[in-house]
Amino acid sequence: MPEQPPYLRIADVLRQRIAEREWTSGDRLPSRAQISQECGVGENVVRRAQELLISQGVLEGRAGSGTYVAEPRQRVRVVRSSAREQGNGSPFRADMKAVGKQGNWESRTEAKVPAPAEIAARLGIREGNLCVRTVYEFLADGKPVQLSTSWEPYDLTAGTLVVLPEGGPHAGAGVVNRMAEIGITVSHAVEQPEPRQASTEEASLLGIQKAALVTHIRRTYYSDQGQPVETADIVVPAALCEIVYEIPINR
């Protein structure tokens, strides 16, 4: 018989106690020493059970403090489609407005950063060519929900009013609108979403658990000439955001 390993049994016990409202959202569980004694198993068994539930988003561990029942956070719906790009404002603000939250962001731009190999390939330029790099931290109601690093070829915008994505008269208007200002028509975007685990740095920036799952989107905007004009690495934590692609069907 495939008898259930102890740590899975304990996991079920914990899950059931939560379902029975013995502990509810935000409550702190008893320490592992207490639980392990109460259930008659080793501390490590409890730890494994808690790790499992943490990875499933049921619990949340806080070093030095305790293990808590995770609060059911309302996820932000991020729509990625052509329709989203039509307005004049920022796509992100529109997304946030749609779920009744205030959208904001912080950014830090560096001009004349040499392009690393992967970015150069994506932008169709040579490695080491200069770029404008902007690091974003997107906030919903003041809390970070998304990270992004954007790269634009410096040659493309040098000497114009839109060199800096978040500076000048067109600050924060978005790539499509800014490029339009200097006569470049952005015709389409390509997004490549990949699943991975958050780095420790990303986790602390986003306020999520250590190896939580994120979708890493490599996005590139192309002009109607087929030339890449911007590429970005976007990190979307699954615990905070829900990604939606809307695809029109033409026949």
Next chain:
Amino acid sequence: MPEQPPYLRIADVLRQRIAEREWTSGDRLPSRAQISQECGVGENVVRRAQELLISQGVLEGRAGSGTYVAEPRQRVRVVRSSAREQGNGSPFRADMKAVGKQGNWESRTEAKVPAPAEIAARLGIREGNLCVRTVYEFLADGKPVQLSTSWEPYDLTAGTLVVLPEGGPHAGAGVVNRMAEIGITVSHAVEQPEPRQASTEEASLLGIQKAALVTHIRRTYYSDQGQPVETADIVVPAALCEIVYEIPINR
């Protein structure tokens, strides 16, 4: 001082030996006992180091056999866009053809399956209402690369020639073409990609490592009346497939 833990040191040693071509793709590494003795550490340290590299896709463990250097598999590019839906044939076959592989699939259809709660909500029907469920296994050159479970409301197609997605004269033509046959115009699709880890069953079906990362896509097709006509759960393993969304920009 934050001195590097032994298992990370061993991981670097292994990585470097692979980089130096001491071991190359497909080679079997020496057993844990040998490596641990050679490097003067415990067996468990080697195990942890290997686990790390396995999770990064550098190594591959085969129970009872050994630990191998992972073969750099060419990933299949799966394009998800409106353009892809235009042809008459199957979108999947087109994707496979684009990368020079032969696309095929196996399917198993059950008519009159009561809809579970989540599916019912996605299809806009009541829980327990009957559906046509089809389970797919998509193959590239005979090897599975993608899984999918599709649900259609039974009421929609009952009594027509397109009741069975993979039977009748329009077998395998795709949802859009089949619905067109019975006078329903599919106007758009909504896809919701979420990162997660493969279940043991999915991993064995797809021939990937146990908790490997996958993108779970919830896709729903809508008619021009705004009514859901089909919804599917698609499992795309990151190790085998590269997902690409093409987004046109209209201004």
Next chain:
DNA sequence: TCGAATTTGTGCGTATGTATC
């Protein structure tokens, strides 16, 4: 054909680090 040896995978305990209160 079958069973023994080898190798990876899993479960669990202990020691130590480190954050929080």
Next chain:
DNA sequence: GGATACATACGCACAAATTCG
């Protein structure tokens, strides 16, 4: 600063899978 609790690292024992004589 001390006590408490979680996080990490490591070791051992055993199960499961594979290989080979």
